[in-house]
Amino acid sequence: xxxxxxxxxxxxxxxxxxxxxxxxxxxxxxxxxxxxxxxxxxxxxxxxxxxxxxxxxxxxxxxxxxxxxxxxxxxxxxxxxxxxxxxxxxxxxxxxxxxxxxxxxxxxxxxxxxxxxxxxxxxxxxxxxxxxxxxxxxxxxxxxxxxxxxxxxxxxxxxxxxxxxxxxxxxxxxxxxxxx
Numbered sequence: 001x002x003x004x005x006x007x008x009x010x011x012x013x014x015x016x017x018x019x020x021x022x023x024x025x026x027x028x029x030x031x032x033x034x035x036x037x038x039x040x041x042x043x044x045x046x047x048x049x050x051x052x053x054x055x056x057x058x059x060x061x062x063x064x065x066x067x068x069x070x071x072x073x074x075x076x077x078x079x080x081x082x083x084x085x086x087x088x089x090x091x092x093x094x095x096x097x098x099x100x101x102x103x104x105x106x107x108x109x110x111x112x113x114x115x116x117x118x119x120x121x122x123x124x125x126x127x128x129x130x131x132x133x134x135x136x137x138x139x140x141x142x143x144x145x146x147x148x149x150x151x152x153x154x155x156x157x158x159x160x161x162x163x164x165x166x167x168x169x170x171x172x173x174x175x176x177x178x179x180x
Contacts, residue, residue, distance in 0.1 A: 001167065002032075002036070002166060002167050002168060002169050003165065003166055003167045004036045004039060004165070004166035004167075004168075005036070005039055006032055006035040006036050006038075006039075007020065007035050007036075007038035007039055008035075009021070009024075009030065009035075012038060013041060015041040015045075016038040016039075016041045016044065019034075019038060019041060019044045019045055019048060020034060020035065020038055020044075022048065023048070029171075031083065031171055031172070032079075032168050032169050032170075032171045033079060033083070033159065033162070033163055033166075033168050034047075036162070036166045036168055037162065043162075047155075047158065047159070050151075050155050050158075051155060054148065054151055054152055054155060057144075057148045057151075058142070058144055058145050058148060059114075059145060059148045059149070059152065060091070061091035061092070062088065062091045062092045062093045062097075062111075063111055063114055064091070064152050065084050065087050065088035065091045065093055065101075066088065066093060066097065066101040066106060066111060066114075066115055067114065067115065067118045067149060067152045067153060067156065068080060068084040068087075068088075068152070068156045069081060069084050069085070069088065069098070069101040069102045070101060070102060070103075070104050070115050070118045070119050070122070071118065071122060071152075071153055071156035071157060071160060072084060072102065072156065072160060072177070073102035073103070073177055073178060074119060074122045074123070075122075075157065075160035075161070075164070076164075076177060077159070077160035077163055077164060078170060078174070078177060079163040079168045079170050079172075080156065080159055080160050080163060081102065081175055081177050082170050082172040082173060082174050082175045083170075083172045085098055085172070085173070085175045086172050086173065088101070094107065097111075101115060102177070102178050103178055104116045104118065104119040109139065110139050110140050110141070113135065113136050113138075113139030113140075113141065114136065114139075114141060114145070114149055116135075116136075117132060117133075117135070117136040117141075117146070117149055118149055118152070118153055120132045121149070121150060121153055122153060122157075126150070133146070136149075
């Protein structure tokens with residue numbers, strides 16, 4: 001059962017309504033996570049701003065979605081794992097890569113190196129070895145892309161933790177988390 005209330009767009013504050021309308025226009029739906037975040041317009045605005053900024057970076061939407069899947073598995077967030085399967089498909093992630101991304105695997109070696117690095121960052125809480133950093137660089141990632149990998153992890157940890165606290169009801173097709 002959800003532990004945080006969901007904002008109804010018809011009774012939302014003007015700022016929350018504006019933000020939720022942006023979400024609806026972008027996705028065609030207003031996910032429960034966004035409606036729960038809208039209880040505080042500051043929280044929803046922060047999430048949308050951070051996500052929007054990262055969408056302008058060097059990492060493709062598909063890679064960002066695969067990082068989200070790794071993060072969801074590492075944090076056992078069923079809501080995010082389901083949501084990012086849908087969003088990943090929309091971003092062009094193949095069916096096979098959607099199945100393996102949570103385990104930090106991808107058909108493209110450069111993408112897989114980003115996913116492996118993301119998993120290592122999460123597991124070590126950012127205290128990665130020189131070898132891990134050398135490996136992601138050797139796969140062709142610039143320092144800017146490495147920074148974006150870390151930023152995408154941070155964004156997704158936020159949503160994972162938010163949904164865990166809220167116990168947000170999954171409003172995407174459920175996808176079983178892979179075992180770790």
